[in-house]
Amino acid sequence: MLLLLAAWLWPWLARAAAEPIVRVEVGARQPVQVGQQVGIDVTILAPNYFLSAPAFPALEVPGAVVTLPDARAVNSTETMGGVLYAGIRKTYAFTAEQDGDFRLPAATIRFTYAGDDGAPREGSVTLPVTTIRAGAGGAGSTAAGGSAGRRLLPVARLTITQTLDHDPDHGVVRLHAGDALVRTVTTFAPQTQAMMIAPPHAAAPRGVRMFRADARLSDQARDAPGPGGTRVDTLTYVFERPGTYTLPAVTVDWRDPATRQPATSEAPLVKVEVAAARTAGALAPGGSAGALPGEGGLPWRTLWGAGALLAATLLAALLAALWRRLRPRLARLRQRRAERRRARAESADARLAATLQACRAGDAAAASQALGRWTRTAHGTTPAAWAEAVGDAGLSAAVASLQRHLYGPTPPSAAWDGNPLAQALARHARAAPQRRRPAEPALPPLNP
Template structure:
């Protein structure tokens, strides 16, 4: 009797264990079915160990994932963080695909550049990004993601030198190992540049900062010896290494090019001081500097200094001046007066010229950013077979000309061929299964030509002349 009473209880325990295992196995599917269809996802990754240094540029990767594929590229907004500089470099987005809980997602990643100007904890704003993607039935769907709470801790690591440089009124130093090179427009002869009085020497100093934007590089320290005038041109900034600098530093970074012109008025031997650039060593976290070496210059007398009339002093020499020609003094006074007038005129006209150049640049940007220019860029990308450029240009054109996305505009146009071409472009770029063949943009270009061609202007026909009243 006891054995018959124990067996049903053991069977019940085994059945309960099987039910629990089956429920655990089905739980992900049941949870996903209860939650409804999958939606877009956003991730934020800070590409540096915290705390970071003041002045150190940090990459912040923002990845947006959407089910199936994107119908248009999302617009990444600017991020404003008090006490820090946050920029979005003009670089192409990185596309990816992955599967999450059995759902295929397409991803787009952009990287922000974050540089703190002081110590403390910085929080990224909870910006909202709208997303247009394809549903399970292929129809367009609208969604949005909000950046999660992300905190970046910034500290000086105990030295306090980087922060002190910022708070003392000086410009913030970049935290990167800078390299400085220089070139001269005159080739040195055995380490010495040989010139004549009145000549000029152009010194070009190039500074490269790895993993740092060019705007963060401080201007170099340059001086001129007594008796030498120095003129500094506006610096040229670039966020991509070029030329020899690109071969020396394959990693991305910023380049600053400063042009210094030295004018030597008197003969003699001069030494142009070394040009130094300040930065903070990321390893030791202490300020240091890089430099371009000093330049030695020997200046001889002017080429026409001894061109006097034969037989003695010039007939036009000024009495009591040791034979100094009065014509030289006269022309020198006229030249100085002319330079003073030109300087005064330039000082008055420079603000007006700057405003005129700014207006002209704004008009050029407006023309380049107009709807016609964006449509022309779309057609060029289609004919070239560049799917990424065509998608970006098509999205810009539809937003500027119609205020909507490419998929919504194609659907409203009522052209099946146009809708198929737009969908094919997005599936080629953002589809979960990559397409091995090259993209053919001719169908999309032809469809755009049918719907985006501007309406021809009607010519006004002159009214026929009235017949004479009294024939």
């Protein structure tokens, strides 16, 4: 009888004693290389199902770069000891800047999950002690690392391509004096963030001016060959004199993940032939029809060209001076405009509208994220706690239904219906009250 009673009570006791669990897994063999991007999977397991998404914190490790890419969390379920757990996993990107041992900070992650009775429970986990070893004296481990005083090179086989805004003619780009050639260089690093790609090396031959625009960085680009980072550099060459020029190859440095030795990828050189300017007029023997009377050789075109060039130079100088004065003001205006847009996007009304839109569209994941942001902004708590404090059974049921759909043991195959939650929110959501300006005083008082 005692054995039967213990067997009957064991699942209930296991569920009652179940607590959240956290796991940390390093996705590479150690020691890792300096400059090598390594994924660190952090998985949080909670009994039953989550009522709010865990807030994964930023991790700061001296001597290393740790980021949390903006990727959607991975949900899962797992049974341990007869207890069903819901899991949420996020992956940090870790890159060592020097040799040594790196220890992840013992950060605490808080969240809300459903207890055995379905009521909200506040949970938290603390990251366990996790050490990552980098370098360990391998060949080339500090060839480009921070300990050697040079720029950190990505440990990935980089590919580099280039495009020109002028099509070559039999391998040669043909221009006229005063023309510009735009060279767009694209560098892709597999399994590496774009911020880790070193700027490419580019030079201009004598007599050619080169201008480099700010690089454009993107991760998980649509046209990329796979997961990784993309860096786009735009180089503009201005040719002032006729002649034949060779633009050197553009190179980018990296480190071979197999041999640990420095390597280089390059975009090929470009040959350019520059003819005389289109506005230059040639003098005919004995003078031209466009020459000034009595001069016998000075054409109108040359004077007009020189005057236009002088006017353009003065206008450019004036615009440059005006731009130097206006640029700080424009920067402040853009910053204030961005702050206003960010404030509107992060306001309670905007987050409520996003929640209602996701509910009507039937997007459960987007509705859960938007609802969590709105309740934190408007009420300073989680959706489940707010619904319980309101005391509306329909609202609590709609919130619990959303969480069960996302994190329940057997998610239904049918689409999620967000109309009940949208209707429940409409009953209790209130727009933020508008602040009234104090009434301006009437005429000032008369002298006493």
